[in-house]
Amino acid sequence: MHSTAEHGTPVWCRSAHTHLIDPMINDALRIVTVCLRPTPVDNFPTLTDIQPAELRRSGDTLSLGHRAMEPGHLLHSELTHTSSADVWHLKSRHPFVPAAQQLISFSDNNICAAQQADHQWNAEWVDNPTRLRILIPDTGTQPSGITFPRRAWIQLNCLRTSVGRFCSCLYKWGMASSAACECGAEEQTTNQFVFQCPIHRPLHGLHARTVLDDETTEWLLNTCPEI
Numbered sequence: 001m002h003s004t005a006e007h008g009t010p011v012w013c014r015s016a017h018t019h020l021i022d023p024m025i026n027d028a029l030r031i032v033t034v035c036l037r038p039t040p041v042d043n044f045p046t047l048t049d050i051q052p053a054e055l056r057r058s059g060d061t062l063s064l065g066h067r068a069m070e071p072g073h074l075l076h077s078e079l080t081h082t083s084s085a086d087v088w089h090l091k092s093r094h095p096f097v098p099a100a101q102q103l104i105s106f107s108d109n110n111i112c113a114a115q116q117a118d119h120q121w122n123a124e125w126v127d128n129p130t131r132l133r134i135l136i137p138d139t140g141t142q143p144s145g146i147t148f149p150r151r152a153w154i155q156l157n158c159l160r161t162s163v164g165r166f167c168s169c170l171y172k173w174g175m176a177s178s179a180a181c182e183c184g185a186e187e188q189t190t191n192q193f194v195f196q197c198p199i200h201r202p203l204h205g206l207h208a209r210t211v212l213d214d215e216t217t218e219w220l221l222n223t224c225p226e227i
Ligand SMILES: [Zn+2]
Pocket: 181, 182, 183, 184, 185, 188, 192, 193, 196, 197, 198, 199, 200
């Protein structure tokens, strides 16, 4: 759906209405990850290794700006001979030229626009408060397990985001009468499920969400209950 959602982005991505597109992109990413609706939306790009929509749009603007710097490009004279002050007479328009000029002035000419967006993504991810950041500290690389069969991929994403059909979550959402685990623990949380639960925990605890060895893969595919 990106081909539709990002058609002509350098023209409109600074519009005040851009945010109307994002829920649809987030819904598509949620389908890819099969995460539940309460999952923080900023987890989806990291789980799918797809840059956040805003960075992709900014990258498209920079990429077009770089191409327009080449003599002969249709926008070359517009970009190189127009002062930013000349095009700001309608501030609400947020036109392409000053945006591209600004992005180019801050960019590193030795790397492409997509790589620049990756760097910015990583810089922003460092401050992300969700639990997923502890398990996947760096963005811009495919997380382990992305090629797993769908069932294991679903389980892994629920374990990594800590949002799934754990008893504590179901209880919080009013879908269960108790947060207790079948093993007798008062609250079945992700950590209880992975580290302590004598019924459900995988052999390697935290490894189940980070290092995916053969035993963990087997557990995700065949032993882990639907969460
Ligand atoms: Zn338990």
